[in-house]
Amino acid sequence: MAEQVLLGDEAIALGAIHAGLSNAYGYPGTPSSEIMGYLIDYSKKTGKIHAGWCSNEKTAYEDALGVSMAGKRTMVTTKHVGLNVAADPFINSALLKINGGVVVVVADDPGMHSSQDEQDSRFYADYAKVPCFEPVNQQEAYEMMGEAFEFSEKYNIPVMMRIVTRLAHSRAVVDTKEERAQNKKKKTDDATSWMLLPLYARRQWDRLLLKYDEFSKKSEDSKYNQLYINPDFKKYGIITTGLGKNYYIENLPELSVKPSHLHIGFYPYPAEKIKKLAAHVEKIIVIEEGYPFIEQKLRGILKQPVIIEGKLDNKIQPTGELNPDNVRPVLGLAERKGLAAVEKLPGRPPQLCQGCSHVDSYNFIKEALSGYSESIVTSDIGCYALGAMPPYSAIESIVCMGACIGNAKGAAEAGLKPAVAVIGDSTFYHSGMTALVDAVSANTPMTLIILDNGTVAMTGGQETILPSSQLESVIKGLGVNPEHIKTVVPIAKNHDENVKILKEELEYEGLSVVLSVRECIENIKRRLKKERSE
């Protein structure tokens, strides 16, 4: 046993290493990025594991399945919306006979600190019939990784670990254990359980439903699903999930009695324990970090014998993150007051860094587009999304990774002109390439501008899957007419020339691609610092 101060993300990474992890894959995304960051550092230092970024979460998940076929333990790291991208292999993999343990760690972002939605990944686990562990602190996160791998191999099923921003990015002391040896290579000997031909898939689906019944039984005994009954107090009881437990415990000293309490940290949920609690109390208060997943199940459609309070009746705010204060009203506790807030403070939203190449890019994009009355500029996920804010106000859509290319294509095909899509290099590799092939096929009159800063900047400067030097050949390889692939350097000195080049392409009645290439300023700083220290 040794004590270490770890970020929640790091606790998960170390928990996986100590559980005999062999291979890890992922795509950067706040708040999950530091898991893979830790694993890549460990891999470079020790050479004991393979850890690497992938083009996107789908390819990451598929790599992991290959590792499982070879019998080794593997994990995938993603933010919540990344699981949408990996949903196809994720949901189908529940039907496979997992060989080496597979754990997918999904970091949800209630409150949308760095995301476009606050979807709750427990619904995915439920939908796929995949068991899900949800830690409440760094210690549990560390320990659950080992149990998740054991579970995965015992039941031949992928397992989800659901965390949230507040756990991912909080530090606390973690007690660590002995390292388990990695699995030896042992290829699956059951090929028909890995080929989802309808013939085999029907059989696997039946098997999954049987397995799921077993998971439900296991859930009743799970140490993460603890039920406390206060025999003398029947007025109400509490169900917590995730960090809801911490905020409940924080306020517990102020309650006059300690109510009966069920915490759920392993799914499928323990139905018998929930029934036992419901039989004991008149009302159940459900405090969940995320969507009201359990609460919705409890309410069902028909009238309930027990009163249920939570997010669906607005007793707890249905959006955003829980905190020690917003769970108080439902517990019957008065609002806590601090000192009066200072009024009329100007906000300080995030902004593009001093010297950021995107500033110069947006300057020439805006000028080239001025004078057009029916233009559209679609954009995407990354630092350059800050181009939405004044003084740039340069973009008009941000949906999901890679969406801007299809958005611009559709808009162009519906008559908007000029149609421009602005995307970063990493986002392009993640989900932009297939959409560009569509535009090549249709020779859509639109201009794709790739802001190539050579890094995944927003999430902390991870390496883009391919270096800048290869981007142009990738674009050519996808079939874009080389005469309409232009490369510019976004610096103030080149502004007029860049405006001219872009204007020409905006007038072209077909597909053009402008590569705006200059290294991320933060990346330069990091690179120079690293070079100095070497």
Add this chain to the structure above:
Amino acid sequence: MKFDVVLAGVGGQGVLSLAAIIATGAMKDNLKVRQSEVHGMAQRGGAVLAHLRISDSEIASDLVPKGAASLVLSMEPLESLRYVDFLSPEGSIVTASEPFINIPNYPETETIYEKIRKFKNHKIVDSVALAKKAGSARAANMVIIGAASGILPVSKESLKAAIVELFLSKGKEVADANIKAFELGAE
């Protein structure tokens, strides 16, 4: 004993290393610590907030409840005012005096100081000048820790040990300048 700190500043000012040093120091004093930070988009030149909770017993929530904080520790005067609703009536504000102006509507600095001075317990520290005096302009955040060291429930020895630990890899000179900055802040 429970001691909650809300740390504030602007992305890139070293707010997280401020939190890390106090947390390390607290653990050297055998206290329990939980520290919550902000990564990702918010860090790009925006307002940065970190919660640090120190206690001699288990801490459940990573987040500080409203009205519970004993201290707002800030690398920037405007930011020091943003989270005062976390402060308890006896709580203190300790802030660097140097404004970080990257927004068009930044108020007059003197107006901000006046608002800070309205709080019963406050300290506005010229951390940049003291850091330069200590030999490293980049050690302003160590001045701020020093300035708060009389309020924090962590011994000065442990805070200094944490500073040395963090900077030793950068050479003795850097570590010494940071310790000196801490001491000037503590005076």
